[in-house]
Amino acid sequence: MWAVCCTVFLVLSGSPAHAQQGRIACITCHEALGGSLAKPITDWRGSIHYQHGITCDRCHGGNAKVEVGNVLQLSGPQFAAIQSGAMSKANGFVGKPSGKQLFAMCAKCHPASVGRYAGSVMGIAYLQKKGGPSCIACHQPHRNVIPEVPQVCSRCHKDTTGFTQIDPMNVTDASITQLSNIRIQLAREKTQGARPSLAPRFAGEIGSFQVGLLAFGAIIFLFLIGYVVYAIFEKGDEK
Numbered sequence: 682m683w684a685v686c687c688t689v690f691l692v693l694s695g696s697p698a699h700a701q702q703g704r705i706a707c708i709t710c711h712e713a714l715g716g717s718l719a720k721p722i723t724d725w726r727g728s729i730h731y732q733h734g735i736t737c738d739r740c741h742g743g744n745a746k747v748e749v750g751n752v753l754q755l756s757g758p759q760f761a762a763i764q765s766g767a768m769s770k771a772n773g774f775v776g777k778p779s780g781k782q783l784f785a786m787c788a789k790c791h792p793a794s795v796g797r798y799a800g801s802v803m804g805i806a807y808l809q810k811k812g813g814p815s816c817i818a819c820h821q822p823h824r825n826v827i828p829e830v831p832q833v834c835s836r837c838h839k840d841t842t843g844f845t846q847i848d849p850m851n852v853t854d855a856s857i858t859q860l861s862n863i864r865i866q867l868a869r870e871k872t873q874g875a876r877p878s879l880a881p882r883f884a885g886e887i888g889s890f891q892v893g894l895l896a897f898g899a900i901i902f903l904f905l906i907g908y909v910v911y912a913i914f915e916k917g918d919e920k
């Protein structure tokens with residue numbers, strides 16, 4: 682029993698750290714080369730993927746277990762052999778994916794998110810190369826943040842009114858209708874002046890004001906009915 686518990690504990694607590702600390706050929710070589718080849722590593726170390734032990738090869742494929750040795754002392758042919766061993770298409774290596782290849786990369790672990798986006802207005806515009814944003818345009822390739830809405834949208838959209846109220850990953854005809862309703866409502870409130878925009882903030886006061894107004898209206902109404910009845914009886918008396 683204890684042995685099982687300890688094993689489970691070791692596997693749970695140890696595997697991500699092990700995956701990160703165990704030698705990953707991609708990191709050893711790219712870090713030694715530095716510059717733009719090492720930049721993804723710095724970004725990745727600040728990411729949620731790093732925290733969950735999602736190493737380079739989980740996205741890019743290839744072979745992260747090749748023996749690299751001391752990168753800066755390798756001869757040209759040695760280096761080339763090791764690099765092509767790690768980054769070979771035969772091992773499923775993908776460098777800079779786009780279109781369906783990018784969706785497939787993320788769908789290995791986020792099938793639901795990819796499904797949502799692939800069927801959306803912007804996902805379709807991306808796949809058809811009509812200017813829709815890619816996953817990494819919003820989430821970045823290595824830091825993979827949840828972006829700020831609507832800031833991230835304003836790169837392509839001038840008017841982002843109502844964007845915080847729709848699902849950014851799943852813009853459909855329904856959300857376009859929803860957006861235009863929000864905008865019509867806002868425009869209406871603008872033309873009616875300041876009062877409607879005060880309504881939600883002072884809902885309580887507006888409420889009691891309306892009750893007062895209704896009571897006042899009711900009294901006037903009863904008074905009018907009384908008057909009409911009175912007038913009819915008066916007429917009857919005259920005969």
Ligand code: HEC
Nearest residue numbers: 706707710737738741742743744745763764767768776777
């Ligand atoms: C022995 C050194 C070495 C190893 C090991 C290595 N790389 Fe590279 N990698 C390079 C060099 C050099 C370049 C730039 C020149 C090129 O693309 O051939 C590069 C380029 C890349 C690129 C950019 C490709 C593109 O199309 O622009 C990616 C992505 C990449 N490596 C990922 C990986 C991953 C993932 C691994 C581990 C599975 C890995 N590398 C292992 C040396 C290495």
Ligand code: HEC
Nearest residue numbers: 707711718721722725730735736737740776777778817822
């Ligand atoms: C979450 C998936 C994911 C992980 C994990 C990941 N990458 Fe990438 N990487 C990408 C994507 C997507 C691109 C394409 C970016 C683009 O097209 O601008 C990319 C591009 C690159 C490039 C080319 C960069 C450029 O601007 O030319 C290099 C080099 C690279 N990755 C190396 C690595 C290394 C090294 C690791 C591990 C520390 C790693 N990547 C981990 C998804 C990932």
Ligand code: HEC
Nearest residue numbers: 729733735739740786787789790791816817820825826827
């Ligand atoms: C090998 C598995 C794997 C792959 C491939 C992968 N991810 Fe992830 N991703 C995870 C895990 C695990 C988490 C953290 C737990 C969670 O939120 O699901 C995560 C979290 C995220 C988050 C943050 C979610 C949040 O709530 O903060 C984003 C954004 C994300 N991934 C985007 C991507 C993109 C874009 C790609 C493709 C370029 C990709 N991922 C590829 C495993 C993966």
Ligand code: HEC
Nearest residue numbers: 784787791794795798814815816819827828830848849850
């Ligand atoms: C237009 C910007 C945008 C694009 C493009 C985009 N996302 Fe997102 N994504 C977001 C925002 C904003 C959130 C957080 C709000 C939410 O969950 O709807 C999010 C949430 C996520 C999450 C967290 C879980 C979830 O489904 O809510 C994952 C994982 C993710 N995106 C992956 C992807 C992948 C993979 C792609 C490409 C197929 C993609 N995103 C395309 C903006 C974008």
Ligand code: HEC
Nearest residue numbers: 802803806811812813814830833834836837844849852857
């Ligand atoms: C890289 C550019 C780009 C970014 C960033 C972007 N979009 Fe879009 N978006 C487009 C394109 C292109 C279309 C048009 C698709 C079509 O009509 O076929 C579109 C269409 C839309 C539509 C449909 C109605 C309309 O205005 O055309 C909505 C709603 C929308 N985007 C919301 C968002 C939101 C929310 C974000 C941020 C989370 C965002 N977009 C970020 C490019 C972008």
